[in-house]
Amino acid sequence: MFKKLAGITSALALTLGLAACGSEETGSSSDSIGEQLDYEIVGIDPGAGIMDLTINEVLPGYGLDKWEVVEGSGSAMTAALKKAYDKEEPIIITGWSPHWKFASFDLKYLEDPKGLYGGAEDVNTIVRQGLKEDHPDAHKLLDQFNWEPEHIETVMNLIQEGNDPADAAAQWVSENEELVSKWTEGVNKASGEELKLLYVAWDDVIASTHVVENVLESVGYEVKLMQVDAGPMWAGIADGSGDAMVGAWLPTTHANYYAEYEGKFEDLGPNLTGTKLGLVVPAYMDIDSIEDLKE
Numbered sequence: 001m002f003k004k005l006a007g008i009t010s011a012l013a014l015t016l017g018l019a020a021c022g023s024e025e026t027g028s029s030s031d032s033i034g035e036q037l038d039y040e041i042v043g044i045d046p047g048a049g050i051m052d053l054t055i056n057e058v059l060p061g062y063g064l065d066k067w068e069v070v071e072g073s074g075s076a077m078t079a080a081l082k083k084a085y086d087k088e089e090p091i092i093i094t095g096w097s098p099h100w101k102f103a104s105f106d107l108k109y110l111e112d113p114k115g116l117y118g119g120a121e122d123v124n125t126i127v128r129q130g131l132k133e134d135h136p137d138a139h140k141l142l143d144q145f146n147w148e149p150e151h152i153e154t155v156m157n158l159i160q161e162g163n164d165p166a167d168a169a170a171q172w173v174s175e176n177e178e179l180v181s182k183w184t185e186g187v188n189k190a191s192g193e194e195l196k197l198l199y200v201a202w203d204d205v206i207a208s209t210h211v212v213e214n215v216l217e218s219v220g221y222e223v224k225l226m227q228v229d230a231g232p233m234w235a236g237i238a239d240g241s242g243d244a245m246v247g248a249w250l251p252t253t254h255a256n257y258y259a260e261y262e263g264k265f266e267d268l269g270p271n272l273t274g275t276k277l278g279l280v281v282p283a284y285m286d287i288d289s290i291e292d293l294k295e
């Protein structure tokens with residue numbers, strides 16, 4: 001490109017340059033990945049830990065000062081991914097596993113040689129102070145809730161195929177009685193006591209929360225789900241307005257929330273282990289590392 005341009009008069013080169021600047025089209029494939037994407041990474045809701053990590057640790061850590069993370073939501077992110085993927089266009093998203101997108105699209109994590117996204121994490125169950133005294137059987141069930149990535153992925157895929165989250169959860173529960181019976185072991189039947197579960201509309205947490213709702217109801221609780229943002233989810237458990245949540249990513253992703261409210265909740269430990277997060281791109285893109293975003 002540079003060689004060809006060098007032969008053209010500078011006036012013509014200037015015209016070409018201006019024409020390129022005025023164009024609304026995304027850059028041509030000879031442009032750098034940053035130019036092609038307008039230096040935009042497709043993010044999710046601003047309260048998500050992955051947004052905080054990407055904006056405050058990863059971009060500065062790799063010297064990517066030209067890049068921005070665009071706020072949105074989990075569903076807007078997957079919609080943007082599908083749109084780009086269908087046209088084989090470049091896209092970079094803030095991504096995580098477990099998530100159905102890896103079953104639906106051929107994707108890869110960009111390598112993170114500095115390890116700024118942290119290693120594999122756990123997803124913990126966090127309950128309000130006093131739940132154990134008020135509802136010991138619900139507390140016991142929540143404490144015994146534990147599953148594997150393949151399980152949550154099955155529920156997520158059912159939802160992604162168009163099933164209502166409650167129906168997907170019910171189907172998964174009916175097909176996994178042996179595992180579910182370990183969660184309800186020693187749990188006495190309730191008689192319609194109300195419980196409030198808080199969750200954020202992240203696909204993994206939608207799936208896990210609906211499964212836990214289903215199982216709590218199967219032993220006699222009346223469960224209300226409240227969809228909130230990440231900050232209010234933590235605050236709501238800390239101030240007791242919510243009873244429990246099952247989507248606390250630790251020790252890295254929700255470290256700030258954990259520190260902010262420590263002492264005001266009870267941590268029942270992991271319900272799932274082996275998560276991952278990072279920048280995710282379609283496999284057809286020819287970049288492999290976050291370092292490739294630097295020019």
Ligand code: PBE
Nearest residue numbers: 048049050096202249253
């Ligand atoms: N996530 C999914 C959340 C936790 C669960 C990775 C988008 C977050 O970044 O806070």
